[in-house]
Each structure stands twice: as structure tokens, then as C-alpha cells.
Amino acid sequence: MEKIKLALLDDDYLIVTLLKSFFEQHPRLQVVFDTTDGYELFTFLEKSPAAIDVLLLDLKMKTIDGLEVLKHVKTHCPDIKVIVVSSHYQDHTIGFMTKEGVAGFLPKGISPFELTEIIQHVHKNGFYLNKDQMDVLREQISPKVAKPCLESEDALTEREIEIVKLLCHQKTAKEIGELLFITQRTVEGHKNNVFSKIGVRNVAGLIIYALQKQIVTLEELALH
Known part of the structure; x- marks a missing residue:
């Protein structure tokens, strides 16, 4: 299996x-780059933009702010899934971090064993939310959010809503294709049409939209 x-x-x-040292003991993980300086990461990405699947990122650093690194990576290498692991983890910033495109937001005290499982989850599904x-996200969504207008030109079709639900349930494009008997x-x-219609850039943003529009419920999505 590819690492x-x-x-x-x-x-x-x-x-x-x-x-x-810990990750290199795992058969599915390979550390291809490590640094304490965000600018060194930028240099590496300029030479090898497709070399990284998942980036573990701290927020507060000496040379450059972690949010600036996140912005750079999402702009220049959007396929890289960024997991922020920070001692500045706070519940009230989960919505902000999700909106900014992180694939996972975790406290620094997390067990390396749990972190390993989350990395694999993110690599497969694109995001992680427990x-x-x-x-917390449900509390941060405004109770005044409007319900979907089904007569709008930008309204989702029945097939698109079906695919939104499956994406929110962390199904891959291949799995969705097999379930719906259509090609990947x-x-x-x-998926691209839906993202364009509702103005999101990733599955995490799609989940927030689907919760706001009551396409799915929190209970349906909760990870155990």
C-alpha cells in the first residue's frame, strides 16, 4: 500500500x-520533509509541490505565522491536506479554522497514536471532525440562517443533494460512484458543480453548508 x-x-x-521518529515506525507513513521554519517549507514546495499529502502545522512560530503558512499552502498547493496541531487550540476558533480550509484542528497534547489515526482518516476522507x-460548529452556525430556496437557479438538484449527503458521510468519489451506479x-x-454553486472550497465547508441548510443533521455525522 502506498505510504x-x-x-x-x-x-x-x-x-x-x-x-x-514516531511516524517513521508506522508502515503507512513517510516523513518527506520536516522543518522549524515556514520559509523553508515554501522553498521545498516550489521545487516539489506534489511531494506532500498531509502537512502537520503549528500556529505560533518564530519566523512566520502559521496562518500565513496555511494561506500560502492552500493558495499554491491546494491538494495538500493541512492538520493544525496547536497549543492555542480553542473551541471558539474551530469554525474559523474550518472556514480557512484546515483538514483538522487539534490540541498539541493529543496522543501520537490518535494523531496517526487522524492523519490516515484525513488522507482518505479529506477532513476530520469529532x-x-x-x-461546537453547530453552536457557531447562526440560528437565523436561511433555508434553501428550491426555486433558485443555483438550487441543488436531487442528484447533487444525494452526493452532498454521501460526501458529508465521508464517502470517496469512487465509493459514491459504486453506490449510485455512475462513474467516478x-x-x-x-462535486465540482456543487462547490461552485454554494461557494465552498473543500468538504469541511460543504459540511457546514449542509448543516446550515438542514440537508444533514449533526447526529448523522457525529464520529464515534
Whole structure:
């Protein structure tokens, strides 16, 4: 099985070293780049933009702010899934981090074993939200949000709504195609149309939209 290519960025050299050593013992993970300096990551990405699958990113660093690194990566290498692991983790910023395109937002005290499982989950599904985070997101969604207008030109079709539900349930394009008896390419086309219609850039944004529009419920999506 192909390994998940990891990059580590944290200004604490000890953390980088320990995580690298830990991950390299796992048969599915390969640390292809590690640094304590965000600018070194930019240089690496200029030469090898497709070399990284998942980036573990700290927020507060000496040379450059983690949010600036996130913005750069999402702009220049949008296929890289970014998991923010920070000592500045706070519930009230989960919505902001999700909106900014992170694939996961975790506290720094997380177990490396749990982190390994989350990395694999993110690589397969594109994002990670646990039940507590889903509860927080629901609280951060305005209760005054409008219901979908089905007569709008931009209204989702029945097939698109079907695909939205399956994406929210973390199904891959291949799995959706098999369930709906359509090609993976057709699924990707529907997915891109949906993203364009509702103005989101990733599955995490899609989940927030689907919750707001009551296409899915929190109870249906909660991870156990």
C-alpha cells in the first residue's frame, strides 16, 4: 500500500524530531520533509509541490505565522491536506479554522497514536471532525440562517443533494460512484458543480453548508 507522505512544521525542534521518529515506525507513513521554519517549507514546495499529502502545522512560530503558512499552502498547493496541531487550540476558533480550509484542528497534547489515526482518516476522507467539534460548529452556525430556496437557479438538484449527503458521510468519489451506479468522473463533476454553486472550497465547508441548510443533521455525522 502506498505510504502517506507527511511534512512536519513546528518551531519546537524537539517536537519535530520526536514526531518524525514516531511516524517513521508506522508502515503507512513517510516523513518527506520536516522543518522549524515556514520559509523553508515554501522553498521545498516550489521545487516539489506534489511531494506532500498531509502537512502537520503549528500556529505560533518564530519566523512566520502559521496562518500565513496555511494561506500560502492552500493558495499554491491546494491538494495538500493541512492538520493544525496547536497549543492555542480553542473551541471558539474551530469554525474559523474550518472556514480557512484546515483538514483538522487539534490540541498539541493529543496522543501520537490518535494523531496517526487522524492523519490516515484525513488522507482518505479529506477532513476530520469529532463529535465535540461538530457540537461546537453547530453552536457557531447562526440560528437565523436561511433555508434553501428550491426555486433558485443555483438550487441543488436531487442528484447533487444525494452526493452532498454521501460526501458529508465521508464517502470517496469512487465509493459514491459504486453506490449510485455512475462513474467516478461523473461524481467529481457533480462535486465540482456543487462547490461552485454554494461557494465552498473543500468538504469541511460543504459540511457546514449542509448543516446550515438542514440537508444533514449533526447526529448523522457525529464520529464515534
